[in-house]
Amino acid sequence: MTEAIRAARILTMNPQCPEIRDGGILVREGRILAVGGWREVAGNGACRDLGPVTIVPGLINAHVHLELSHLAGRVPGGRSFEAWADGLFAAMRESRVTEAAMARAVAEARASGTCYMADVVGREFDMVRRVLESQGVGGFLFNEFSGRAREFCPRSLPRDWSPGVHALYSTDHTLARSIKEWCASRCLPFSLHLAEVPGENELFQSGGGEFADFLRTRRILPKGFAAPGLSAARFARELGLLDERTLAVHCVHLDENDVEIVAASGARVCLCPRSNRQIGVGDAPVAALCAAGVPLCLGTDSLASVPSLDLWQELRAVRALMPSTASLFDLLELVTRNPARALGIDADYGSLAVGKRAVWAVLPDDMQ
Incomplete structure (x- = not known):
C-alpha cells in the first residue's frame, strides 16, 4: 500500500532542499517514493496527517x-x-x-x-x-x-x-x-x-x-x-x-x-x-x-x-x-x-530522500 504522510514542516537534512513547509512524504513498503510540498504528494496514496509538527530523519x-x-x-x-x-x-x-x-x-x-x-x-x-x-x-x-x-x-x-x-x-x-x-x-x-x-x-x-x-x-x-x-x-x-x-x-x-x-x-x-x-x-x-x-x-x-x-x-x-x-x-x-x-x-538513513527508508522523528518544541 502507498501512504502519503503530511507534516507542517519537514527538515529533510538534504542541503539542496533542507526545509519544506506543509510537506508530504510518499511511502511504499517502507521506502520513500517522493518528498515535497503536500500538494505534490496528496492524492497518491492513503493520507496520514501528523498535524502541526516538524519531522526530521530518524x-x-x-x-x-x-x-x-x-x-x-x-x-x-x-x-x-x-x-x-x-x-x-x-x-x-x-x-x-x-x-x-x-x-x-x-x-x-x-x-x-x-x-x-x-x-x-x-x-x-x-x-x-x-x-x-x-x-x-x-x-x-x-x-x-x-x-x-x-x-x-x-x-x-x-x-x-x-x-x-x-x-x-x-x-x-x-x-x-x-x-x-x-x-x-x-x-x-x-x-x-x-x-x-x-x-x-x-x-x-x-x-x-x-x-x-x-x-x-x-x-x-x-x-x-x-x-x-x-x-x-x-x-x-x-x-x-x-x-x-x-x-x-x-x-x-x-x-x-x-x-x-x-x-x-x-x-x-x-x-x-x-x-x-x-x-x-x-x-x-x-x-x-x-x-x-x-x-x-x-x-x-x-x-x-x-x-x-x-x-x-x-x-x-x-x-x-x-x-x-x-x-x-x-x-x-x-x-x-x-x-x-x-x-x-x-x-538508507541520514536524510529524508527518495529511495531511503521511511523513518523519521518529531522535533521537540524546544529544539526548533
Missing part, C-alpha cells in the same frame, strides 16, 4: 552498550571515573543482562525517535541483534576486543558488523593494529574509545599517574605495556588506527595538537556528553573539533552511565558546547547525516 545513536541495559540506576556516578568503573565492575559481576531489560531500553529509544543504533557488544551478539530486529530498529554491531596479543581470527557473524577495540589502555597494541587492518581491508567501520579518561594521556606519555595505577591494580593494562611517550591521539595515529572509517568515541582529553591530528586523519568523533559528565571525565573540546572540521556524531553510551537512551537529551547537552554560530541543521547532523556516513549506511 535519529542514529552512534555509540551504545545495550549489554549494560540491566544496570540502569545501579552504578553511582558524580565522582571519579575510577569510582564509577569499580561500581560498574561490581554490578556486572552480580548479574547479566536479560532480553527483557534490553528490549525495554531499545523500545524507549525507539519511542524518542531513534531508528538505528551502533552497539558495542561482547558476548551477547545474538541477543542484541534479536532485540533490535524485534523492535524494528536498525543496527550496526561493533564486536569489541580487548586484552592480550593473539592472532586475530574473528568468527563469522550475520549482517552489519565489524570488530572494534575497547581502548588502547586495555588492548594489546599489536591486536589493535590487526583489527584495524582487518576492517580496512574490507572497507568496514572501526570503533575505539579514545582519550576518554583523565590520566589517559599521562599513561601513554610516561606510564605513570593515578589512572595507570588503577589499571595495573585491576589487571586491565596489557602485559608488557610500555609507554610510547605520546598522547593517546598521537599513539592511535602512529598505530594506523585513525582514518575516515574510524569512529573515535568520547575524545574528551584532546589538546590543540591532538585535535589537528584527528582532523587530518579524517576520523569521525562520537561525543557522549551526558555520560562523560556522569562518570566524571569532563567535556570534550566540541567547539575546537567543529572549528577543525571534524565530523561529529552523538551516542548515549549505556544505561550504566546515563538515565535514558534518548538522543534528544544528548543533543540538548551538546548544544551548550557547540559554537554559537551552529545552526539547527548543524546540530541535527550529529544524529543523522554524520553517523550515517560514518557507519556506511547513508544509502
Whole structure:
C-alpha cells in the first residue's frame, strides 16, 4: 500500500532542499517514493496527517552498550571515573543482562525517535541483534576486543558488523593494529574509545599517574605495556588506527595538537556528553573539533552511565558546547547525516530522500 504522510514542516537534512513547509512524504513498503510540498504528494496514496509538527530523519545513536541495559540506576556516578568503573565492575559481576531489560531500553529509544543504533557488544551478539530486529530498529554491531596479543581470527557473524577495540589502555597494541587492518581491508567501520579518561594521556606519555595505577591494580593494562611517550591521539595515529572509517568515541582529553591530528586523519568523533559528565571525565573540546572540521556524531553510551537512551537529551547537552554560530541543521547532523556516513549506511538513513527508508522523528518544541 502507498501512504502519503503530511507534516507542517519537514527538515529533510538534504542541503539542496533542507526545509519544506506543509510537506508530504510518499511511502511504499517502507521506502520513500517522493518528498515535497503536500500538494505534490496528496492524492497518491492513503493520507496520514501528523498535524502541526516538524519531522526530521530518524535519529542514529552512534555509540551504545545495550549489554549494560540491566544496570540502569545501579552504578553511582558524580565522582571519579575510577569510582564509577569499580561500581560498574561490581554490578556486572552480580548479574547479566536479560532480553527483557534490553528490549525495554531499545523500545524507549525507539519511542524518542531513534531508528538505528551502533552497539558495542561482547558476548551477547545474538541477543542484541534479536532485540533490535524485534523492535524494528536498525543496527550496526561493533564486536569489541580487548586484552592480550593473539592472532586475530574473528568468527563469522550475520549482517552489519565489524570488530572494534575497547581502548588502547586495555588492548594489546599489536591486536589493535590487526583489527584495524582487518576492517580496512574490507572497507568496514572501526570503533575505539579514545582519550576518554583523565590520566589517559599521562599513561601513554610516561606510564605513570593515578589512572595507570588503577589499571595495573585491576589487571586491565596489557602485559608488557610500555609507554610510547605520546598522547593517546598521537599513539592511535602512529598505530594506523585513525582514518575516515574510524569512529573515535568520547575524545574528551584532546589538546590543540591532538585535535589537528584527528582532523587530518579524517576520523569521525562520537561525543557522549551526558555520560562523560556522569562518570566524571569532563567535556570534550566540541567547539575546537567543529572549528577543525571534524565530523561529529552523538551516542548515549549505556544505561550504566546515563538515565535514558534518548538522543534528544544528548543533543540538548551538546548544544551548550557547540559554537554559537551552529545552526539547527548543524546540530541535527550529529544524529543523522554524520553517523550515517560514518557507519556506511547513508544509502538508507541520514536524510529524508527518495529511495531511503521511511523513518523519521518529531522535533521537540524546544529544539526548533
